Amino acid sequence: MTIDADGASPVERPEAAVETLRYSAFTRDPAGGNPAGIVLDAAGLDAAAMLAVAAQVGYSETAFVTDRDDAARRFRVRYFSPLAEVAFCGHATVALAVALAERLGPGEIVLDTPAGEIPVATEKGEDGAVLATLTSVPTRSRPASGAELDATLAALGWAVGDLDPALPPHVAFAGNDHLILAAASRARLADLDYDFDGLAEVMRRHGWTTVHLVWRESAERFHARDPFPVGGVVEDPATGAAAAAFGGYLRALGLVTAPARITIRQGEAMGRPSDLLIEVAPELERTRVTGRAVPIG
CATH class of the missing domain: 3.10.310.10 (Diaminopimelate Epimerase; Chain A, domain 1)
Known part of the structure; x- marks a missing residue:
């Protein structure tokens, strides 16, 4: 050295x-x-x-x-x-x-x-910029337990009534675990003020990388926010691993008809808007995630 x-x-x-x-x-x-x-x-x-x-x-x-x-x-x-x-x-x-x-x-x-x-x-796209599409490891998804859900909602300051019953809480995996919670309204998703230390403790206990909070605008378009206190970050402006896990979640619950292409908008509340494209293919138990990247500075 x-x-x-x-x-x-x-x-x-x-x-x-x-x-x-x-x-x-x-x-x-x-x-x-x-x-x-x-x-x-x-x-x-x-x-x-x-x-x-x-x-x-x-x-x-x-x-x-x-x-x-x-x-x-x-x-x-x-x-x-x-x-x-x-x-x-x-x-x-x-x-x-x-x-x-x-x-x-x-x-x-x-x-x-x-x-x-x-x-x-x-x-390379038509504008000369590079586009990257990753293919995740095999995905899986299971219902969140009552104890997992109760502890998370308490840390978030959410109630069960704030959730979309058509998109049940699950723990989804595409390389690491993410708790997926669907908000019933865009207003609920927009109002995020959580207990940083409390949520971090819940996530460490269960081994979750992020909590993937989503709101469904349409069948092909979702909005997302991802608290990441276990990484020392209040919120992630774009979470490709969670997007991959979310694709597996949609497939496992039959919420999309594969092949499906779904856009996820994230980071708007942070002033860092991000666009993620996920593809759920019938022949794969994996999710494809596509996006661009640009140098900073």
């Missing part, structure tokens, strides 16, 4: 030693979407160093490429929030895929993540 001239090690001053790119995913505008850090060469970093970098970057997640084969277009990736490692992150995957495609050219890439293998297709 090298030491900086002032005596600080890379772990103490992570960004001084590690080149970190910054991209915003699920947007065309750097001021929108969900920012992600990207480290394209993290081969020499251990978990503590990666966590230190993620904490200093301060975004909800930073993706670290720990091993790469450019010829085979295959990359081993780990994801860290400012507080902990997460098995999978959708927006950082999209950001990383776009950054790689800008350097290696568009095409198929494969990411080996702690959650499993994630294929990502990248292509």
